[in-house]
Amino acid sequence: MKSAWMEKTYTIDGCAFHTQHRKGSSGVTIVFEAGYGTSSETWKPLMADIDDEFGIFTYDRAGIGKSGQSRAKRTADQQVKELKSLLKAADVKPPYLAVSHSYGAVITGLWACKNKHDIIGMVLLDPALGDCASFTFIPEEMHKSHTRKMMLEGTHAEFSKSLQELKKRQVHLGNMPLLVLSSGERTEKFAAEQEWQNLHSSILSLSNQSGWIQAKNSSHNIHHDEPHIVHLAIYDVWCAACQQAAPLYQAVN
Template sequence: MFKEMYIKAAGTTFYVKRTDVPDSDLTIIMDAGYGDDSSTWKMLSPELETETSVFMYDRAGLGKSKPASRPRTSLHMINELKDLLKKADIKPPYLLVGHSFGGVNMSLFACTYPHDVYGLILIDSTPVDYQKRFLPLMSREFQQSYKKQFTLEGTYDEFAASLAQLEKNLYVLDIPVTILSAGNKAHYTLETQEYWHDLQKEMAAISTRSKFMIAANSSHYIHQDDSEFVINTILKMIKSIKVRSPQ
């Protein structure tokens, strides 16, 4: 059963949902997409809570968490998360799960704190060069709508800064990584849909042990459209990980 709590960390107060499974070898850390809070994972929660310890939270200023004074960029967010995990006494190793912008955060966390991380799952994550290579291919209306969404946490410029932070800090890890790409994206043509998959495949370079999978019938929110697919992906990774003590 998930426990709900509020934890003070990094100069603010975070809303947390967690389940602690006795003798669990690791903890799943889940980070939602831009503007989303922990409720986005509700379809996964019942299946995962008996398998291993799970930690999900609302980023600062979202859901039930209080705002933070720091810029809303990935580098600040992962440092807030690092402090939050410390205050919550959630020790590594971690299996990181990130959706969309949360995938940017979790990738940066893995590259910044590699000895804490034993696995990474990216759910239709944002490519580091999305704004340079993909967005210009879309219609003017799509581009305008995309840019206007940045009102919930951080600006469009802060989002761009987050992608640049990840690009600057990327290096090849040696952990299991699974990349899930949505195959039924709204407003995409056949050409842009295929190009989206190509950009997702390029993310495999983050690790020597990467796997790429397409959720053919899912929109951007794969974990809601096909929750069993995501649950099975997480459970398979848990079983494949041979946990050892952090170096």
């Protein structure tokens, strides 16, 4: 029997956050973190085909989708605090498997650095994290998207501060399974594409068990263009995590 979806709003520090959650048979919950200025609706096509063994938790960050506005600074450190508070309010306990897109990887990256024992693995889709201090390195497609969505969620200064927060708190993630998926649908006009891929390659050093996949037919929105690759990545990370924690795996199967 499929688990029922629970759609609830929780108030954190005076801001109403819209969430959706379902339980899974394995005890592991996939926590989705969307890109900059993007609501949780972006994950709907992908979630439809995720196995019932996984729990799922999605939410709209402050100022996005069905969530309210927050007076707090829109930095990754604040957003990690809000995410942790929402998981607690919804009684969604670890272990978590984090799946994030673009700027969402900054949030989940910082979350993992602070709480790596709660997270069994990460799948990062065209992540905007690493040694990236400005948007001069970022492909034109993402630069335009960021500029368009900036007014929805924060400022360039807050984005830059989020990158600085992650760099300051960055720790090695040990054997946490980590898969980085990069967009492959680029053209000659993206002069910084090689630097963008180098940025993604540098992320692999954060874990002893990491891998890189190029989604050759995908734009920046890999989860829309090639969802089957994301599904496989999630399952690969899950299987790798299970091999590291055999007692947990045996207990839930």
